[in-house]
Amino acid sequence: MIARATPCHAAALAEIESQQPRAAGWKQQGFESELLQPCAQIYYTQQGKELTAFLALRATHGFAEILNVAVLPRYTRQGLAFRLLTHALACLKQQRVEQVTLEVSQHNAAAVALYQKAGLRILGERKDFYGPSQHAFIMGIDL
Numbered sequence: 349m350i351a352r353a354t355p356c357h358a359a360a361l362a363e364i365e366s367q368q369p370r371a372a373g374w375k376q377q378g379f380e381s382e383l384l385q386p387c388a389q390i391y392y393t394q395q396g397k398e399l400t401a402f403l404a405l406r407a408t409h410g411f412a413e414i415l416n417v418a419v420l421p422r423y424t425r426q427g428l429a430f431r432l433l434t435h436a437l438a439c440l441k442q443q444r445v446e447q448v449t450l451e452v453s454q455h456n457a458a459a460v461a462l463y464q465k466a467g468l469r470i471l472g473e474r475k476d477f478y479g480p481s482q483h484a485f486i487m488g489i490d491l
């Protein structure tokens with residue numbers, strides 16, 4: 349099941365971030381304030397009462413940016429991120445979003461492969477985006 353998060357999910361979303369060592373490190377307060385933004389959308393998966401993965405994006409005026417994706421370590425390689433991503437892209441298309449972009453570390457081969465599997469292409473790069481010699485790919489897809 350994939351559902352859309354509300355501010356009451358902030359603690360459970362932050363728990364995914366704290367358990368995933370490669371995650372961006374968003375905290376509960378960050379999720380709460382993000383989810384109060386009208387352009388913010390966070391989709392999540394759940395196993396029993398536990399949230400297992402999420403994808404966060406912002407969409408406005410026909411454009412969307414994927415900001416963060418994370419999966420609990422013991423649930424990785426089971427297709428959760430791919431399902432979240434394809435679900436989010438379908439929702440955005442229904443919302444008449446025409447272009448989706450994101451930045452991803454060039455060292456994050458798993459995430460780059462995930463996005464490519466969902467049809468995103470490398471559009472360019474941002475040098476030193478995550479720090480010295482920590483370059484990012486700009487990836488995107490037209491819906």
Ligand SMILES: CC(C)(COP(=O)(O)OP(=O)(O)OC[C@H]1O[C@@H](n2cnc3c(N)ncnc32)[C@H](O)[C@@H]1OP(=O)(O)O)[C@@H](O)C(=O)NCCC(=O)NCCS
Binds near residue numbers: 424
């Ligand atoms: C990257 C991440 C979101 C992938 O989640 P996941 O649920 O394990 O991914 P999926 O099982 O849906 O895999 C989909 C595709 O992604 C790619 N992929 C995922 N994990 C991979 C890995 N460890 N190595 C190589 N490719 C990988 C593969 O192409 C895979 O397709 P396949 O199973 O047919 O080979 C997860 O590892 C994670 O939470 N990483 C830490 C946070 C992060 O890096 N987020 C992305 C940047 S914001």
